[in-house]
Amino acid sequence: MQASFIVNGTERSVDVPEDMPLLWILRDEIGLTGTKYGCGIAQCGVCTVHMDGMAVRSCQVRAYELDGAEITTIEGLGTPEAQHPVQEAWIETQVAQCGYCQSGQIMQAASMLANNPNPSDDEIDAVMSGNLCRCGTYPRIREAIRLAIQKQGA
Amino acid sequence: MGKLRTLTRRTFLIGSATVAGGVAFGVYRAKVPFENPNLAALPEGAASFNPWVIVDAEKVTFIAPLADKGQGVFSAQAALIAEELDIELDQVEISFGMPDKAYMNGALTDAMVPFPQYDYGKVAEGARRFAGGVVRAALPIMGTGGSSAMPDSYDKLREAGAVARETLKAAASQQTGVPIGDLRTENGAVLLPDGTALSYTSLAAAAAQIEPVTDVPLRDPSQWRILGKPMERVDIIAKSTGTLPYGIDYKTEGLLFATVKVNPRQGGSLISYDATAALAMDGISDVFEITGGIAVVANNTWTAIQAANAVTCEWGTAGYPPEQDAHWATLSAAFTDDKVNAEARNIGDVDAAPGAEVIAEYRSPYVAHAPLEPLNATILVSDDRVDIWTGHQLQMFAVDMVAKITGVNEDNVHLHNQFIGGSFGHRLEFDFLKQAAEIAVKMPGTPVKMTYSREEDFAHDFPRHITMGRGIGKHENGKVTSLDVQIAGQSVMTSQISRLGFSLPGPDTQLHEGAWDYPNLNLPNIRVRSYKETGLAPVSSWRSVGAAPNGFIYDTLLDETIHAAGADPLMERIRLMGHDVSVKVLETVGEMCGWNGHDLGAGRGRGVAYVFSFGVPVATIVEVTQTERGIRLDEVWVAADVGQVIDPVNLENLAQGGTLFGLGHAMNCEITYSDGMAQQSNYHDHEAMRLYQAPKVHFTALENNPKIKGFGEPPVPPAAPALGNAIFAATGQRIRELPFNKHIDFV
Numbered sequence: 001m002q003a004s005f006i007v008n009g010t011e012r013s014v015d016v017p018e019d020m021p022l023l024w025i026l027r028d029e030i031g032l033t034g035t036k037y038g039c040g041i042a043q044c045g046v047c048t049v050h051m052d053g054m055a056v057r058s059c060q061v062r063a064y065e066l067d068g069a070e071i072t073t074i075e076g077l078g079t080p081e082a083q084h085p086v087q088e089a090w091i092e093t094q095v096a097q098c099g100y101c102q103s104g105q106i107m108q109a110a111s112m113l114a115n116n117p118n119p120s121d122d123e124i125d126a127v128m129s130g131n132l133c134r135c136g137t138y139p140r141i142r143e144a145i146r147l148a149i150q151k152q153g154a
Numbered sequence: 155m156g157k158l159r160t161l162t163r164r165t166f167l168i169g170s171a172t173v174a175g176g177v178a179f180g181v182y183r184a185k186v187p188f189e190n191p192n193l194a195a196l197p198e199g200a201a202s203f204n205p206w207v208i209v210d211a212e213k214v215t216f217i218a219p220l221a222d223k224g225q226g227v228f229s230a231q232a233a234l235i236a237e238e239l240d241i242e243l244d245q246v247e248i249s250f251g252m253p254d255k256a257y258m259n260g261a262l263t264d265a266m267v268p269f270p271q272y273d274y275g276k277v278a279e280g281a282r283r284f285a286g287g288v289v290r291a292a293l294p295i296m297g298t299g300g301s302s303a304m305p306d307s308y309d310k311l312r313e314a315g316a317v318a319r320e321t322l323k324a325a326a327s328q329q330t331g332v333p334i335g336d337l338r339t340e341n342g343a344v345l346l347p348d349g350t351a352l353s354y355t356s357l358a359a360a361a362a363q364i365e366p367v368t369d370v371p372l373r374d375p376s377q378w379r380i381l382g383k384p385m386e387r388v389d390i391i392a393k394s395t396g397t398l399p400y401g402i403d404y405k406t407e408g409l410l411f412a413t414v415k416v417n418p419r420q421g422g423s424l425i426s427y428d429a430t431a432a433l434a435m436d437g438i439s440d441v442f443e444i445t446g447g448i449a450v451v452a453n454n455t456w457t458a459i460q461a462a463n464a465v466t467c468e469w470g471t472a473g474y475p476p477e478q479d480a481h482w483a484t485l486s487a488a489f490t491d492d493k494v495n496a497e498a499r500n501i502g503d504v505d506a507a508p509g510a511e512v513i514a515e516y517r518s519p520y521v522a523h524a525p526l527e528p529l530n531a532t533i534l535v536s537d538d539r540v541d542i543w544t545g546h547q548l549q550m551f552a553v554d555m556v557a558k559i560t561g562v563n564e565d566n567v568h569l570h571n572q573f574i575g576g577s578f579g580h581r582l583e584f585d586f587l588k589q590a591a592e593i594a595v596k597m598p599g600t601p602v603k604m605t606y607s608r609e610e611d612f613a614h615d616f617p618r619h620i621t622m623g624r625g626i627g628k629h630e631n632g633k634v635t636s637l638d639v640q641i642a643g644q645s646v647m648t649s650q651i652s653r654l655g656f657s658l659p660g661p662d663t664q665l666h667e668g669a670w671d672y673p674n675l676n677l678p679n680i681r682v683r684s685y686k687e688t689g690l691a692p693v694s695s696w697r698s699v700g701a702a703p704n705g706f707i708y709d710t711l712l713d714e715t716i717h718a719a720g721a722d723p724l725m726e727r728i729r730l731m732g733h734d735v736s737v738k739v740l741e742t743v744g745e746m747c748g749w750n751g752h753d754l755g756a757g758r759g760r761g762v763a764y765v766f767s768f769g770v771p772v773a774t775i776v777e778v779t780q781t782e783r784g785i786r787l788d789e790v791w792v793a794a795d796v797g798q799v800i801d802p803v804n805l806e807n808l809a810q811g812g813t814l815f816g817l818g819h820a821m822n823c824e825i826t827y828s829d830g831m832a833q834q835s836n837y838h839d840h841e842a843m844r845l846y847q848a849p850k851v852h853f854t855a856l857e858n859n860p861k862i863k864g865f866g867e868p869p870v871p872p873a874a875p876a877l878g879n880a881i882f883a884a885t886g887q888r889i890r891e892l893p894f895n896k897h898i899d900f901v
């Protein structure tokens with residue numbers, strides 16, 4: 001099928017099987033590899049992107065659901081030169097070890113803070129627990145979210 | 155490994171003074187008899203002072219050859235060079251370089267001699283030097299593992315920077331006539347007394363023409379600008395903006411995408427397959443047989459995985475017992491004289507030692523590596539060369555294996571090492587790479603990226619080896635008097651080394667590591683004996699290898715005996731220790747949490763554990779609360795002595811991450827076999843730790859250890875026993891089998 005949607009502000013049209021997941025459309029068809037593959041079954045969160053402003057697991061969104069959707073990936077959230085406040089906080093806190101989970105962590109945190117600028121510790125735990133980090137950067141993820149809250153408040 | 159021909163040619167050229175416009179500088183020549191691999195292709199006007207530094211008219215390049223799988227060694231290697239070279243990290247380009255024995259890891263042999271790593275005596279150190287020399291001559295291994303990066307790099311890379319600096323100063327002196335003693339270096343430039351700055355790049359051509367500077371003394375740590383202070387990792391911005399390419403992200407013109415489906419009974423054969431349905435799918439280029447299974451090539455990874463799932467296969471059997479119960483039964487029957495691996499330690503007389511007995515049996519299961527980036531490799535086979543894009547920890551072996559499969563001479567096999575999205579030991583293995591090579595060789599001229607589905611990654615992991623421990627602790631008059639620890643395990647080294655084409659020359663030290671070298675120097679009676687099994691599932695090094703299961707067994711038995719004696723878990727550990735550096739670590743962790751006994755009342759308790767691994771003593775205290783719905787991990791304190799801190803930020807990150815890695819797997823993870831296949835297939839049934847379960851982790855680093863040590867693995871082993879000991883303190887329930895969630899719930 002022909003799927004037409006917007007990725008990071010640019011209109012895209014791809015000819016793909018209708019059940020192809022957005023994750024693989026982004027990675028292998030469009031070439032945006034900041035969004036990662038980890039499990040394919042909504043268990044790890046490394047594929048998290050924003051779809052019409054909501055954090056979704058792109059491995060679970062199919063081509064036929066995409067028509068007209070507005071997708072933001074990690075590459076569209078901010079850039080090395082113009083970082084999103086959540087990315088600034090992540091860099092200052094030096095969260096990443098291998099870094100493979102961090103695109104997903106940052107996309108999840110950015111969406112959480114956009115909807116709830118001052119989450120409680122329990123809310124942070126609940127929202128962020130779908131994002132696995134095999135390297136165990138969780139203490140720094142919590143710290144970075146607190147710093148991002150400060151930055152966004154400032 | 156066969157760079158012999160090129161080496162001979164280069165050696166000849168070095169004899170005639172200049173080599174392709176560059177000069178080899180030589181403090182290393184005495185110590186490391188390998189030529190500088192950068193010289194072969196060095197352009198006119200560029201200088202390479204040693205295998206790690208290249209300067210040309212445009213830029214300064216560092217080669218950081220150790221594999222970075224998240225431990226931060228890419229940054230750390232660069233920082234060691236930059237410290238002595240007087241240049242900032244944002245002024246240099248850093249590359250993984252190409253595999254070469256000049257980059258052999260000189261610290262891998264430290265663990266191969268029969269002396270505990272806290273023994274820095276003459277005999278032990280002499281044996282380490284000897285082992286290092288033998289390995290260097292026989293089989294120089296370029297490898298990353300065993301927490302060896304800092305021990306290997308610490309002097310070598312600082313010297314590389316110092317030699318480059320002094321040689322650039324010599325070039326500046328020659329050019330300007332100013333005596334070397336009047337020159338300074340700063341910010342990537344040589345400074346003349348009048349303040350004029352000559353950038354290193356402007357001096358490259360001159361430096362390429364002069365004799366090497368040798369024997370440059372290293373700066374005292376008190377003079378450091380970069381090292382020992384919080385650093386910003388050079389990859390941190392890229393990793394926080396999705397712009398760092400990992401192996402799995404590799405892109406190139408004409409790339410095709412592949413995956414494999416290999417017999418989930420490890421090592422078993424493919425009897426037959428039917429790919430009709432797969433071949434009828436859109437976007438499929440080919441389906442063909444590879445060793446033990448099939449490969450699918452398609453126009454994207456998802457299609458390849460879908461098609462692989464649609465192929466029906468008939469599989470042969472595995473060479474190990476099909477059911478998990480039989481694995482435990484085999485180990486249970488392995489405590490016999492004919493299976494003795496080593497009597498690694500025998501002090502006093504455990505049989506005659508006085509006191510009441512504590513008798514216990516422990517189990518540590520198979521556990522998956524499951525790094526978040528599924529294994530993958532891109533390979534292009536062209537007419538006269540092969541290019542590989544993947545992340546690997548044993549680069550030269552990787553080249554060798556691909557050379558064999560493709561039939562291309564290893565001199566023409568080029569491994570472009572990539573950033574790795576976690577390994578925990580899985581990137582020491584070769585199956586994924588061999589499969590990628592088998593695919594690429596069928597498609598000459600086409601680059602093919604082979605990616606495992608997560609399910610394939612689990613099915614084809616070589617998990618942590620399975621271990622059973624039996625112990626007898628004795629106590630009298632409130633004191634521990636004796637520990638007798640027997641450990642039977644599937645031999646991880648036998649299994650792993652067999653896949654490199656070698657057989658293990660002696661006993662498998664990983665079957666007692668972390669137990670035999672537990673420095674209870676004040677305990678009069680200790681015996682640690684290990685038993686070796688080889689007929690179970692194929693296994694591989696899992697972050698901290700033997701020290702995790704063995705540390706769990708030894709330290710838990712110690713804890714049980716201390717409690718039976720009615721002694722304080724921390725104070726009695728300190729009394730028994732008798733190794734000053736370790737005593738300090740235990741005292742520190744006690745101070746950090748304000749230790750006042752293990753019992754905090756009302757379902758709350760603290761457990762302390764200590765394990766010595768990779769030369770690093772680590773003590774961990776875990777505090778837990780029993781809630782209505784299960785055990786909650788409240789807070790964790792960790793103290794460790796690495797000898798010398800290079801980057802306190804990264805060290806703390808590794809302490810937190812390693813501790814949570816150890817805790818998460820101890821709580822929640824095991825791999826079990828049924829019908830010869832791993833029963834766990836994805837993260838839903840091998841979860842380790844998630845954010846909601848992660849406690850705060852406080853960390854203190856000490857620097858009393860006489861030598862610098864690595865820290866990628868040492869935080870892992872004490873985590874599991876500390877948690878088990880805490881659960882006992884809070885509930886009175888002693889759990890002797892991992893994962894703990896088989897016996898107790900966690901919230």
Ligand code: FES
Nearest residue numbers: 039040042045059
């Ligand atoms: S890849 Fe989508 S949640 Fe894991």
Ligand code: FES
Nearest residue numbers: 098099133134135
């Ligand atoms: S940083 Fe490695 S998985 Fe999170």
